[in-house]
Amino acid sequence: MNRRIVITGTGIVTALGKGREINREKMLAGVSAIRSIKAFDSRKYRSGQGGEAREFVEADLYNLDSKRLDRATHLLIGATREALTEAGMCDTVGEMPVLVCLGTTLGGMLSGQSFHREALEKGLLKARTSLLSDHLAACQAINLFREFKLRGDYRILSDACASGTNAIGHAFRSLRSGEYDIAICGGYDTMSEFTFAGFNSLMVVSPGLCRPFDKNRNGLVLGEGSGMLVLEELEHAIKRGAAITGEIMGYGESSDGYHMTTPEPDGKGASAAICGAMADAGNPDIHYINAHGTGTVLNDIVESRAIVRALGETAVNMPVSSIKPMIGHLLGAAGAVEAIATLFAIRHKTPPPNINFETPDPECPLNIVTRPHERHEVRIALSNSFGFGGSNASIILGEFR
Amino acid sequence: MKKPVITGLGVVSPVGTGMVEVWNAMERGAAGMRKVTRFPFPLDISCGEITDFDLGNYVQDRRFRRTEPISQYALASTVLAMRDAGLPEAGEDTVLFVGITHGALSYTQEFHKELTESGPEAVSPIHFSESVLNAPAGNTSICFGLRGPVHTVVGCSEAGLKALMMACRMLDEGEAERAIVSSAEELNEISLYYYTRMGLSMISEGAGTIVIEREAHTNSSAPYCYISGMGSECNPLDPESALHNALESSINRAGLKKHDIDLVLTDQNTRVGRFLKGVPTASSTRLMGNAFAVSPIWDIALSAMAIKSGALTGAILNERAGLPDGFNNLLVCGADRIGGAVSVILSKRE
Numbered sequence: 001m002n003r004r005i006v007i008t009g010t011g012i013v014t015a016l017g018k019g020r021e022i023n024r025e026k027m028l029a030g031v032s033a034i035r036s037i038k039a040f041d042s043r044k045y046r047s048g049q050g051g052e053a054r055e056f057v058e059a060d061l062y063n064l065d066s067k068r069l070d071r072a073t074h075l076l077i078g079a080t081r082e083a084l085t086e087a088g089m090c091d092t093v094g095e096m097p098v099l100v101c102l103g104t105t106l107g108g109m110l111s112g113q114s115f116h117r118e119a120l121e122k123g124l125l126k127a128r129t130s131l132l133s134d135h136l137a138a139c140q141a142i143n144l145f146r147e148f149k150l151r152g153d154y155r156i157l158s159d160a161c162a163s164g165t166n167a168i169g170h171a172f173r174s175l176r177s178g179e180y181d182i183a184i185c186g187g188y189d190t191m192s193e194f195t196f197a198g199f200n201s202l203m204v205v206s207p208g209l210c211r212p213f214d215k216n217r218n219g220l221v222l223g224e225g226s227g228m229l230v231l232e233e234l235e236h237a238i239k240r241g242a243a244i245t246g247e248i249m250g251y252g253e254s255s256d257g258y259h260m261t262t263p264e265p266d267g268k269g270a271s272a273a274i275c276g277a278m279a280d281a282g283n284p285d286i287h288y289i290n291a292h293g294t295g296t297v298l299n300d301i302v303e304s305r306a307i308v309r310a311l312g313e314t315a316v317n318m319p320v321s322s323i324k325p326m327i328g329h330l331l332g333a334a335g336a337v338e339a340i341a342t343l344f345a346i347r348h349k350t351p352p353p354n355i356n357f358e359t360p361d362p363e364c365p366l367n368i369v370t371r372p373h374e375r376h377e378v379r380i381a382l383s384n385s386f387g388f389g390g391s392n393a394s395i396i397l398g399e400f401r
Numbered sequence: 402m403k404k405p406v407i408t409g410l411g412v413v414s415p416v417g418t419g420m421v422e423v424w425n426a427m428e429r430g431a432a433g434m435r436k437v438t439r440f441p442f443p444l445d446i447s448c449g450e451i452t453d454f455d456l457g458n459y460v461q462d463r464r465f466r467r468t469e470p471i472s473q474y475a476l477a478s479t480v481l482a483m484r485d486a487g488l489p490e491a492g493e494d495t496v497l498f499v500g501i502t503h504g505a506l507s508y509t510q511e512f513h514k515e516l517t518e519s520g521p522e523a524v525s526p527i528h529f530s531e532s533v534l535n536a537p538a539g540n541t542s543i544c545f546g547l548r549g550p551v552h553t554v555v556g557c558s559e560a561g562l563k564a565l566m567m568a569c570r571m572l573d574e575g576e577a578e579r580a581i582v583s584s585a586e587e588l589n590e591i592s593l594y595y596y597t598r599m600g601l602s603m604i605s606e607g608a609g610t611i612v613i614e615r616e617a618h619t620n621s622s623a624p625y626c627y628i629s630g631m632g633s634e635c636n637p638l639d640p641e642s643a644l645h646n647a648l649e650s651s652i653n654r655a656g657l658k659k660h661d662i663d664l665v666l667t668d669q670n671t672r673v674g675r676f677l678k679g680v681p682t683a684s685s686t687r688l689m690g691n692a693f694a695v696s697p698i699w700d701i702a703l704s705a706m707a708i709k710s711g712a713l714t715g716a717i718l719n720e721r722a723g724l725p726d727g728f729n730n731l732l733v734c735g736a737d738r739i740g741g742a743v744s745v746i747l748s749k750r751e
Contacts, residue, residue: 158534390543
């Protein structure tokens with residue numbers, strides 16, 4: 001029989017704020033944190049809006065020196081500390097072998113940008129190599145090990161916008177197979193001009209409001225943040241008296257094998273990930289879907305088709321929402337933050353609303369949750385993530401029974 | 402663990418492309434280190450630049466002509482490995498894991514240069530979409546029409562071996578029948594400059610791909626060898642202990658003792674000798690250079706060849722004393738300076 005894998009800690013940093021409580025309160029109330037971007041001059045872009053985590057400056061550090069650390073490390077450590085604190089193991093986590101599974105698309109891109117800008121301005125020989133000391137994603141993982149004196153191993157997955165969900169999924173599988181009893185997993189990414197310019201060049205950034213599944217949607221809005229979870233094998237969690245806040249029930253992954261930036265139009269690839277997660281979880285009834293819901297014309301149609309293809313016509317009645325209009329698209333962190341938002345929906349029986357939704361789109365025949373604090377008997381929920389390169393990942397979360 | 406078998410090998414390297422060419426170059430002791438020509442570089446150093454590569458020799462699909470070098474290397478090495486495994490196509494039950502250290506730095510740099518010097522209107526969308534870390538994996542999955550799990554594993558020099566470990570676990574759990582494990586890197590002036598300043602030399606580029614299959618599933622008449630044991634650990638506070646534990650764990654999982662290991666292939670700086678006293682070591686770095694995540698995958702390919710052929714070119718051996726006639730168990734180790742280590746054991750099929 002499969003080992004059951006439960007959630008004993010979560011930590012979150014988004015544009016809505018730093019910490020679980022503020023994020024839960026604002027997400028369930030449908031508060032938007034999308035503002036004019038301040039990290040760089042965004043006036044030269046079609047849209048200067050984004051979800052910057054402005055209330056988060058630096059993580060509390062006890063073993064690392066904050067000098068030369070990329071903002072990515074701070075976001076990662078900030079969310080991890082909250083997750084470990086909730087799990088009751090912030091000071092003791094180093095006593096047991098732990099698997100760290102991270103998802104990121106950028107790693108320390110801000111450091112890389114700074115170095116390259118100096119190299120362009122002053123010449124390569126005069127640019128400070130110290131700026132690159134926290135550039136690679138592996139550096140952030142190592143920083144996490146150093147800060148919390150961890151021992152065990154780390155795996156970093158960079159599967160574009162599916163990275164965070166895949167990181168949770170791989171941690172889940174590693175625990176279920178008995179490789180480890182405990183994992184720290186999730187994702188992080190910063191707001192960088194590089195990415196902002198990149199998505200703008202692809203013409204997928206909304207000049208106005210991000211409104212997933214709305215007939216008049218016209219693009220995504222970018223954000224930054226991190227979401228981290230502590231996963232444990234059930235008996236391990238019970239033995240140490242941990243408070244269990246949810247369960248990971250299934251994980252599925254697939255690839256479109258179609259195009260680098262365009263999803264396969266009929267949603268077959270995305271549907272395979274959903275079906276994989278469903279089968280993995282034993283095909284339970286789903287009560288809520290936290291959609292990838294980017295707000296781009298094609299992505300939302302493909303996701304709708306994938307949901308219907310995987311779950312059948314009953315899917316059109318299931319409550320569905322995307323939190324991206326509130327906090328932006330968090331890229332490598334998206335899946336992890338959305339998994340935590342899904343847990344909020346399960347614990348409070350209240351899915352976060354899909355704000356800015358006004359006009360239904362016949363091409364997206366889903367039951368979009370539009371009102372805040374709408375009650376639904378959510379016990380089991382699906383969370384989707386799809387990314388560049390045709391990466392698809394879905395996880396199923398449930399209340400712990 | 403049900404031991405998977407290696408059925409296909411593909412290599413793109415500074416000493417040649419394809420296992421036969423690389424093996425022959427190794428026997429000649431041909432080094433791939435030369436002065437970099439791809440971009441102006443202010444320091445006088447040698448590196449492993451690939452100068453005679455044409456993707457059209459391996460992939461005819463023109464969609465991939467504008468991809469960055471790292472994806473082109475990954476595509477070519479995968480084509481070679483699939484051919485070697487006798488697989489005309491990947492099939493639905495194939496997973497892909499790609500190990501990366503730096504990714505497509507040349508396009509990242511190009512995009513950022515366009516943005517900084519000319520503004521947002523001047524940037525190329527292709528330079529952005531092809532700069533993402535999973536571009537090599539994405540392009541490979543598109544080229545082969547892969548529909549199963551496709552992942553990019555990021556890390557230091559052990560990332561390729563971690564990709565291999567994760568693929569083996571999926572086979573072991575019955576989640577896939579076959580895995581393509583690839584690793585790729587490309588030379589770039591910024592990373593070259595950074596590592597030169599950090600005291601690293603002989604930086605190189607290329608790709609390596611291994612096809613692994615469940616033994617019961619393979620159609621290959623002559624797989625190279627088993628993957629019999631793996632171990633991995635990270636401990637930045639005590640990197641030597643992480644290396645020791647990774648080595649010990651892989652040996653235990655293979656059901657072997659230290660003295661069963663015939664040879665260790667690893668980077669010249671990895672101090673395996675402290676834990677495996679008396680076991681001869683070899684390093685491909687002196688001929689092929691240090692291509693970060695790729696180098697241990699090259700070592701896996703060379704080890705698989707060595708087990709099958711019973712010999713290994715003397716040009717990469719650090720010492721000949723204690724070297725047996727033929728090989729039964731070879732250990733490949735990837736360790737970084739900051740505390741991560743992975744060890745993989747390849748064993749001869751009975």
